[in-house]
Amino acid sequence: DLSLLRFISAELTRGYFLEHNEAKYTERRERVYTCMRIPKELEKLMFFGIFLCLDAFLYVFTLLPLRVFLAMFRFITLPCYGLRDRRLLQPAQVCDILKGVILVICYFMMHYVDYSMMYHLIRGQSVIKLYIIYNMLEVADRLFSSFGQDILDALYWTATEPKERKRAHIGVIPHFFMAVLYVFLHAILIMVQATTLNVAFNSHNKSLLTIMMSNNFVEIKGSVFKKFEKNNLFQMSNSDIKERFTNYVLLLIVCLRNMEQFSWNPDHLWVLFPDVCMVVASEIAVDIVKHAFITKFNDITADVYSEYRASLAFDLVSSRQKNAYTDYSDSVSRRMGFIPLPLAVLLIRVVTSSIKVQGVLAYVCVVLFYCGLISLKVLNSIVLLGKSCQYVKEAKMEEKLFNPVLTATPGKPAGKQQSMFKSNQG
Template sequence: MAEHENSSSDKKIKFRSISTTADPNYALNRIEDMYLPRPRSKSEHKFKAKEESDDDDSSPSLWEFLGTELKRSYALENDEEQYSARREKVYSFVKIPGEVESFMLYGFMQCADSFFFVYTFLPIRFVLATWAILSKPFQTCFGVNSSLNAAQICDLLKGCILVVCSFLISYVDTSIMYHLIKSQSVIKLYIFYNMLEVGDRLFSAFGQDVIDALYWTSTEPRDRKREHLGVIPHFLFAVIYVSLHAFLVLCQATTLNVAINASNKALLTIMISNNFVELKGSVFKKFDKNNLFQVACSDIRERFHFFILLLIVVIQTMKEYAWKEEILWVLLPDCLMVIGCEALVDWIKHAFITKFNELPTEVYRDYTLSLAYDMAQTRQKNAFSDHSDLVARRMGFIPLPLGVVMIRVFSMSFRINTLESFIIALVAYFTLHSLCVLNNLRILSKACDLIDRHQQVSINDVCLNEEMLRVGVKTLESIGEDDLLFRSQPNIQMEPGNEPAVPILETEGLQRAESEPSLLTAVNGNSLEM
């Protein structure tokens, strides 16, 4: 029995090593080697003998152990590279909020420009397109070709959608909606608000496809085979979408109004804490530069959306209290708390995403440069579409539903029935126009400055940005006003100057990506329209 136990204890599991080497001093590569004594060198034998002789003389005491623990020194300079890298990570972590806010401010201004366009330039363009239709019979009599271009058709469709949806949403009674929402429990309202937020994102993702389908159906060349339902069905789809999305935004604003004006502020606290739950779903995921760019653009759109919702809440509340100034100072702290928590969550989220995924802080400058290319592209003479559509595709921000809601709120909050009120409304409209123009010039000048600096960096770099130079050379030599544009997503993972060499294509089949306009013409102002 004892022999059997000895034989069983001698058995060991053997695993074949992945690497083979003939070196006898090679590191342990088998399980049984863990049980075998490793051969020592001569120096190790001497050290062992000295250690045994010291043990024979005196055994270590407790006081010696405590003294060693208290007097032990640290040699951090032996790992200087690692500690320097960690210090740089701390500095990068601290720099993230500033970089994020710089990027978001530029994107916020683009969303504001797209939103102001609905109330400033779109009505004027709609009137001009309408006049072109009304004057078409007279121009035809004199032999003048007065066919509408694609931009005029799109402006007519946008104006018609805005008018029809504003008329439909005017039948919604916000007072009944307010009391119906206020009568619900806090938990129900919290679930309802989350459902509205999810629905808003889904509507934004699907809505731009509906609007783009309408634009293409109305402007598609007539000599092609018909592969669509027609302009009227697509127009009805767009009207239904904008009306439903506007109603959803109005429900969001009413729910937020109930949360801010409630006496216990319980719903507002839950809604603010809901922003921090977002950290769990995003911080611990893997992101690359392109994915983080989409998240950052979505955060810009969400922040602007919150700003418009809070503006609606302030207008509705001030109207109910006869525009008393003290009510504004009561609402202001809650509104600032909502915006502040939203910004704080964005800072924490982006700081930890860049830390866990080892992304540099300069990545947000690349994102800002991408938005600058979009802005420069929309100001070309023959642009693919207007800037509002491009912002909608990039950030998921569609201004038409918010425009319908704001028309509904302003029409119920302000009455123009006297000469003084008409003059005030006229002054406010021209002020809005001035603000839109100033904002437009500011973001356009910022775009030109960023593109100019990017071009200088690319030219001075060892590896020239051949793609940008190729586009610029072709623009100067062979691009005409009738060349077509196509959309492409810029590869922001490539650092400036590290783009792969692009072979020279034939001039006849070469096209320019819409998201990367000609740098030379954009900087010189030859293709920008102020």
């Protein structure tokens, strides 16, 4: 006989056994452990990737000028020895000279862009309009990065293509002008981004900075509910690495401009410090939450980030081989979408306009600073190469370095990288 008292008693004393569905609960527990491991594994990948971007970025300021000087010296002196059958310049030297010339031309072109006028023009806009502009700039930056490396690669290949082959291109000069135009426009785009961020830092109520930071959390909504394969997550991780490094450089530019306005008063640096920390912390938090839920919804383990790191390390080690088909900085550009030339043009423009060099002592300081940058670049490259060899060895990918089957042609670098990564997943 059923009664209300019996029903309540049964509800209070009813038992159940979780071990009857052990597999389900074990899987749920592993998901929790995976989410707990994501921050550590993701930041290890980010840390390695950011230093890869830093290495490619420092290359533009340190080794590239020296390589251009050596290439020009060879170009001037080699005909004196009567070596007519040999090339005047090797393909790598031609590419170095092209990069150097593009850098110099775009730097002088940037002098015609008035930063102060741009700052006051942006500052006069409403908060909502600036928020929309900043979102449009982020989209435009991704589009520029995706197409920009193709423009530069087309120039390098057109300038170094063997003469005996049938040429199906418009010529080196048009490609060169396209590359100069691209780098100049991309540098202006990044300058507008930095100016908008500077306006947000200097706003009295910080409302614009808060809205721009909240835009990072909107990114979570657009990512976590999509279907992701391991290859898609790898591309997204590379994009996040590039975005984080670019934001660090933008913050550096904002700090330089603000310190110049306050006559390099060190007290003002502490005024900027909380906002800088807030922007960096929000970026890290968004990346962690985004990757944690993507891996959860797509049943991807945290170990995949070690595989991604090994793949990036494989790129670095491959570019150091004698038969490498690309420079390391270009390899980073193709993999992560990080193109250092526009960012370098803007940083040189900001530094030269913010810091005045006068007197012998000032020039000595510049030379010492340049030597310090070279030392940092060499040290960073040595450490990265050592860690990369370690990661490649741990992933058991050494044989792929010497396997001619996986060596891509210069025209298809992306296919080589994808096949290597997919084989690593298997």
